């Protein structure tokens with residue numbers, strides 16, 4: 001049997017900023033909420049969200065003999081997270097400027113697993129970072145790390161929402177578990193609702209409509225003139241940069257999350273003239289490779305088309 005303190009100590013030594021442990025079980029309430037959200041069509045064309053629904057909320061379906069869910073959080077906040085000048089037209093979500101977090105977090109979680117196995121040789125488990133159907137945010141709430149903000153992201157009291165979450169599901173029980181984070185500390189704040197350029201945040205539901213969300217439209221969906229990307233070419237931080245919890249959060253500490261480039265110094269022409277080779281050489285380890293250079297260049301054009309249409313509409 002594990003002690004929660006030994007897990008947290010090992011996680012901190014690896015560089016995680018937060019860690020919570022929770023008994024593995026099916027999260028029925030979260031499963032129902034997710035089903036309602038799907039039924040309302042807010043996942044729009046992201047059809048993959050309809051698959052493996054049960055697995056998202058039941059660790060036993062992912063890891064045989066699952067007993068404990070370890071949720072780890074690490075901050076990636078950088079000066080880029082704090083926002084762009086209003087006229088900047090090639091904005092990149094701050095996580096996109098770092099080494100791909102999927103790779104870094106998987107390495108960190110595997111290191112944590114190996115560290116725990118030293119004292120518990122029969123312990124086995126599996127690490128999850130966005131790549132498999134795991135409801136990381138809901139597990140983070142269960143593990144006491146924070147609450148789901150109005151913009152649907154996990155907010156931690158100390159590190160805000162510019163954090164990555166990773167989950168380790170293991171086959172050993174823990175002597176005690178963390179308590180669920182009850183309630184929300186958003187209070188009367190509505191900053192994210194007001195900052196969202198496309199009104200994608202569903203009022204009162206702590207969910208977003210992916211059909212309107214710029215983060216989805218710049219990466220996973222085809223560019224469309226129906227949605228003004230508001231100068232974002234990869235992801236969107238607008239509902240996070242405005243959050244008071246992020247204003248008070250410290251900058252990231254783990255050097256693996258140091259930005260590899262600064263999009264604030266790049267103009268649209270720098271992106272349009274960039275060759276595939278330059279993209280690969282300079283940005284090949286960042287999450288930008290998920291969409292690729294061609295898509296980023298298309299997003300810039302989509303913005304230009306929207307601006308032209310808007311101007312034409314104003315003149316008409």
Ligand code: SF4
Pocket residue numbers: 151195196197198199200201208212213214215235236237238239240
């Ligand atoms: S990521 Fe951008 S578009 Fe999506 S909900 Fe947040 S502010 Fe709105």
Ligand code: SF4
Pocket residue numbers: 149150151155185186189190191192193239242243244245
């Ligand atoms: S901006 Fe305000 S309402 Fe939105 S998540 Fe942060 S605290 Fe909550």
